[in-house]
Structures are given as structure tokens and as C-alpha cells.
Amino acid sequence: MFKKIIDHEIGKGGRGMYIQCEKSKTYFDVKDFKVGTGLNVPENVLNEIELNESxxxxxxxxxxxxxxxxxxxxFIKRKKCLTKNDAEQLFKRTKKRQKVISISEPIFDNNYENCVVSVSYLKFTGSAYGKKYFLKKVYGIWTVIVEYEIWMI
Structure with missing residues (x-):
């Protein structure tokens, strides 16, 4: 899952990024998902993901x-991941915008065939953007189905 998200981001032009060690909690709401994606995912799968969010x-x-x-x-600046403190020090030291990617813990359905994961990019202190991914295992390979809930600060 982790590698799939990194591959996907690099494939979209994500060059020169750092990876943050900490993974945040993922939040999921069935209503928000339906409105944000328009996908027709079986109700039981969405309910399982929502329940597993806890x-x-x-x-x-x-x-x-x-x-x-x-x-x-x-593509990836260091083979060692950054802590939040490392990222802050990087911004202070370089005084430039950077790409520090943070990937949340994925939330799965009960069969581990579908999941939701959040991705955030820290660009500089106080500047970030992110989105959520809905992934499905297709013939044994995790596949990004949709990106949704895109945000920016």
C-alpha cells in the first residue's frame, strides 16, 4: 500500500520529495465519500471501512x-524518512519550499480488498495540501480508483 501511493505520486510528477515517518490517523465518512466521489461502492464495504476507522x-x-x-x-531525496522535527529543520535550513509527503495509516474493509488512505504534502511551515485515495485490490494488485477530498492551506 505504502509503495503503491509513493509510485502513484511519483508517476504524477512527484520528483524530489522527502517521506515523513509519522503516519496520521485516517478519517472516513460514508456520506462524504458518496458525495465526493459519486462511486457506486457496495454499502457493506463502505460501512466496514467506516467502522474500521476507529x-x-x-x-x-x-x-x-x-x-x-x-x-x-x-525522486526521493533521502533513504531515511523524516520526523516532523526533521521536516521543520529542513524548511528552516533551506529557506525554500520542499515536498515532504506524509501518508496516513490505511483503513481497510474486512476482507482487505478496499481501503482509504490520506496523503499530505508539507510545502513549507504553514503551507500544505492533501487528498484521500480510495484503492481496490484488482487481481492481487492495489489500484487507485479515485482521489477525493482535495484540500489546501
Whole structure:
């Protein structure tokens, strides 16, 4: 899942990014999902994801996941993830906008065939944007179905 999101972001032109270690909690609301996407996902799947949201928590990504990413420094700047403090120090040190991606803990349905995950980009102190992804496992491969709830500050 983690690698799929990074691959997707890089495929959309995400070059020169840093990855943040902390994963935030993911929030999900069936009504917001239906309005925001217009997808016809079975009601039981959406209800399972909404129910499983309560199990989502703040955590830290396993550093080994970064080692599995086979991108050069022009795509991912460091093979070590950044803490929130590291990101703040990066902004202060460079005094430039950066791309620090933060990926939340995914929320799955009970069969682990569908999930929702949030992605945020920190650009500079006080400047960020993000979105949610709905993914489905298709023939054993996680596939991005839709991006929704896009936001910016």
C-alpha cells in the first residue's frame, strides 16, 4: 500500500520529495465519500471501512518500507524518512519550499480488498495540501480508483 501511493505520486510528477515517518490517523465518512466521489461502492464495504476507522491510529512507518523503494535521489531525496522535527529543520535550513509527503495509516474493509488512505504534502511551515485515495485490490494488485477530498492551506 505504502509503495503503491509513493509510485502513484511519483508517476504524477512527484520528483524530489522527502517521506515523513509519522503516519496520521485516517478519517472516513460514508456520506462524504458518496458525495465526493459519486462511486457506486457496495454499502457493506463502505460501512466496514467506516467502522474500521476507529481502529486507525497515529503511528510510525517501518523504515524498511523506504528501503523497498528503488528510486534515485531525483525522486526521493533521502533513504531515511523524516520526523516532523526533521521536516521543520529542513524548511528552516533551506529557506525554500520542499515536498515532504506524509501518508496516513490505511483503513481497510474486512476482507482487505478496499481501503482509504490520506496523503499530505508539507510545502513549507504553514503551507500544505492533501487528498484521500480510495484503492481496490484488482487481481492481487492495489489500484487507485479515485482521489477525493482535495484540500489546501
Amino acid at each position: 481502529k486507525s491510529s497515529i503511528g510510525v512507518w517501518n523504515a524498511e518500507l523506504l528501503n523497498e523503494l528503488n528510486y534515485g535521489e531525483d
